[in-house]
Amino acid sequence: MTIVDACESRTNTTPEFPMGWFSVSRSQELLVGEVQQVQAFDRELVLYRTRSGEAVLQDAYCPHLGANLGVDGRVVGESIRCPFHGWRFGKEGKCEEIPYCEEIPERACIRTWHVQEKNGEIYVWFHPENTGPRWQLPDLPELDDPNWTSPRYAEFLVPAHVQDIAENSCDPVHFQYVHRQPDVPPSQVTIEDNGRILHLHSDASKAEIPSQLHATVYSPGFAIVRNTYGPGAEMVMYNSAQPISRHETKMRWTLTVRREIEDLAGDDVMKGIIDGLSDDYPIWANKVHKRRPVFCKGDETLVLFRQWVRQFYLTENDRRETA
Numbered sequence: 646m647t648i649v650d651a652c653e654s655r656t657n658t659t660p661e662f663p664m665g666w667f668s669v670s671r672s673q674e675l676l677v678g679e680v681q682q683v684q685a686f687d688r689e690l691v692l693y694r695t696r697s698g699e700a701v702l703q704d705a706y707c708p709h710l711g712a713n714l715g716v717d718g719r720v721v722g723e724s725i726r727c728p729f730h731g732w733r734f735g736k737e738g739k740c741e742e743i744p745y746c747e748e749i750p751e752r753a754c755i756r757t758w759h760v761q762e763k764n765g766e767i768y769v770w771f772h773p774e775n776t777g778p779r780w781q782l783p784d785l786p787e788l789d790d791p792n793w794t795s796p797r798y799a800e801f802l803v804p805a806h807v808q809d810i811a812e813n814s815c816d817p818v819h820f821q822y823v824h825r826q827p828d829v830p831p832s833q834v835t836i837e838d839n840g841r842i843l844h845l846h847s848d849a850s851k852a853e854i855p856s857q858l859h860a861t862v863y864s865p866g867f868a869i870v871r872n873t874y875g876p877g878a879e880m881v882m883y884n885s886a887q888p889i890s891r892h893e894t895k896m897r898w899t900l901t902v903r904r905e906i907e908d909l910a911g912d913d914v915m916k917g918i919i920d921g922l923s924d925d926y927p928i929w930a931n932k933v934h935k936r937r938p939v940f941c942k943g944d945e946t947l948v949l950f951r952q953w954v955r956q957f958y959l960t961e962n963d964r965r966e967t968a
């Protein structure tokens with residue numbers, strides 16, 4: 646009987662990018678008329694804010710001779726002008742002007758991505774076949790609630806695939822080994838009837854700062870984590886991802902706490918979370934993605950996560966149907 650494959654030729658089987666909403670910038674970081682380079686989904690993109698204030702995300706390489714619109718491209722009204730020969734592209738992607746030629750070629754256009762600005766961030770909808778959003782971004786009511794502190798921000802470049810980072814929250818066992826918790830916190834993973842939204846409840850009453858954790862995962866790379874330390878002592882952390890490549894992800898975290906515990910929890914909690922993340926780094930930086938992991942009976946939450954996450958990828962059948 647063969648127990649181990651004779652030769653596993655492709656050890657790292659990192660998947661493509663899942664569909665969903667991903668952040669590309671915080672709203673306050675993109676001023677009117679500003680142009681930025683954005684790397685996401687293994688692509689080079691350009692992000693800019695038009696004179697009327699709209700955020701636009703497009704493929705960065707000019708169809709003319711391939712200049713990068715994100716480097717010295719200029720906002721002109723509601724459009725962007727290429728730095729190389731001055732071709733100007735509108736926010737729908739069509740070339741609107743070639744300064745030295747009357748006739749504009751049919752194919753002179755760039756891909757425009759579906760963007761929505763909400764909750765202080767600029768989000769892009771990603772779908773491998775470029776179809777429109779299948780669900781809406783959730784509201785984040787605490788951001789405008791005077792009972793909650795103004796948000797604290799943190800950003801991290803994580804050397805891992807966006808799916809593997811999301812998987813971490815459904816992995817209670819690693820809290821004992823990687824994050825030095827005294828034992829494995831009792832945890833439960835449930836999935837809403839719609840099949841898409843995943844909830845993780847974790848009882849961290851034995852942790853250094855005892856709490857009850859509830860993570861709502863809307864898609865890989867978008868989650869809201871609520872921690873309750875006692876009546877009125879609550880913390881909320883929004884967590885959105887920008888998958889740069891299949892091996893690197895930028896995480897944007899937004900933390901707010903109830904005013905009652907601001908002095909106690911605000912900065913310390915943020916620092917604790919940042920320290921916690923650095924525990925995960927050596928694992929993430931050196932691991933491979935196992936498409937078919939060997940699971941044991943104690944891995945129920947991980948098994949559920951892997952079943953849940955499949956819906957965010959196209960199956961072979963989907964691909965055949967649209968081919």
Ligand code: FES
Nearest residue numbers: 707709710727730
């Ligand atoms: S490369 Fe953009 S106008 Fe020529």
Ligand SMILES: [Fe+2]
Nearest residue numbers: 813819823925
């Ligand atoms: Fe972790």
